[in-house]
Amino acid sequence: MRRQMLSLGVVLALVLTLIFFVSGAYAIEVNVPGGSNSGIRMTAADQSLEKLMKGNARFATGWMCHPNQSVEHRVHSISGRHPFAIVVSCSDSRVPPEIIFDQGIGDIFVVRTAGEVMDNASLGTVEYGVEHLHIPLVVVLGHDNCGAVKAAITGEAPGHMNYLVQAIKPAVDRAKGMKGDLLNNAIDANTLDVVATLQTTKPILSEAVKEGTLKILGARYHFNSGAVEILKDDSS
Numbered sequence: 001m002r003r004q005m006l007s008l009g010v011v012l013a014l015v016l017t018l019i020f021f022v023s024g025a026y027a028i029e030v031n032v033p034g035g036s037n038s039g040i041r042m043t044a045a046d047q048s049l050e051k052l053m054k055g056n057a058r059f060a061t062g063w064m065c066h067p068n069q070s071v072e073h074r075v076h077s078i079s080g081r082h083p084f085a086i087v088v089s090c091s092d093s094r095v096p097p098e099i100i101f102d103q104g105i106g107d108i109f110v111v112r113t114a115g116e117v118m119d120n121a122s123l124g125t126v127e128y129g130v131e132h133l134h135i136p137l138v139v140v141l142g143h144d145n146c147g148a149v150k151a152a153i154t155g156e157a158p159g160h161m162n163y164l165v166q167a168i169k170p171a172v173d174r175a176k177g178m179k180g181d182l183l184n185n186a187i188d189a190n191t192l193d194v195v196a197t198l199q200t201t202k203p204i205l206s207e208a209v210k211e212g213t214l215k216i217l218g219a220r221y222h223f224n225s226g227a228v229e230i231l232k233d234d235s236s
Contacts, residue, residue: 044136045215048085052139053228055102060226067104083109086129086138088116088194095143095221100228109135115148116140116194117167123197127204130214138198138214141228142191143221149186191218192233 042050058064086109087097097103097110109129111122118126129135151157152168171190178185195218199209208214218231 043212043215048135048137049139049215049217049230052085052087052101052103052108052137053230056100056226056228058102059100064102066102067107083107083129083133083135084137085109086111086126086135087141088112088118088122088126088138088198089141090114090116090143090146090148092143092147094223095141097141100221100226109133114161114164115146115152115168115190116142117148117164118194118197119163123201123205126198127201130208131204136214138216140191140194140198140216140218141221142187142218142231144187144223145183146187146190149183149190152190153182153186188218188220188231191220191231194218195233 055067083106085107087101088111089095089097091112091114097108097112101108111125111129113119113122126138130138148164149168149172151161152165152172155165156162157165168186168190171193172182172186175182175185175189178189195216198205198216200206205214205216209216218233220229220231221227222229
């Protein structure tokens with residue numbers, strides 16, 4: 001009887017531990033600025049952001065649910081897709097948006113270039129997501145220790161890579177006048193530069209922002225914690 005009671009106690013302890021960690025993960029999830037607990041009516045963009053941040057909280061705590069990745073969903077997605085957010089991300093292989101936001105097939109519309117640099121092709125891709133897929137949110141996602149930003153700090157790069165360096169250099173030049181670490185400041189400055197570029201790109205993106213049907217914001221992914229931080233633009 002005593003052995004059974006001990007076994008029951010161990011099982012109960014494991015269950016309580018599981019509940020603690022799961023509840024803890026969800027406590028992190030709902031702590032989103034402007035989220036559903038704020039008492040303010042959420043826009044479509046706010047709802048999309050909360051969904052992304054909830055997924056990131058699952059990823060950061062190790063409690064991913066891998067939604068919409070079944071065979072059935074894959075087959076069902078053939079008939080169409082309804083992504084709820086656009087993520088403009090660096091091409092760095094350590095920053096896969098679908099994984100760090102714990103999303104599945106058809107959930108997010110991803111545009112990836114080194115250093116999140118925008119050209120006509122990538123701008124047109126974002127416009128497609130807004131105009132034809134009616135996506136209400138764009139998140140420009142920078143990340144720690146970005147190699148493209150490092151290259152822009154160092155100087156020129158060979159071949160077409162120099163196009164990336166030259167696109168990022170204005171952010172580096174601004175960061176040189178800031179207090180703190182040059183690389184970290186340049187990474188955030190570059191991310192916010194891309195946000196500004198998207199917000200002012202005519203006619204599709206700028207009009208959608210003006211009409212309030214589109215929100216564009218910057219964020220940063222931290223390797224150590226796995227967490228995504230929403231950036232504040234102090235220049236506005």
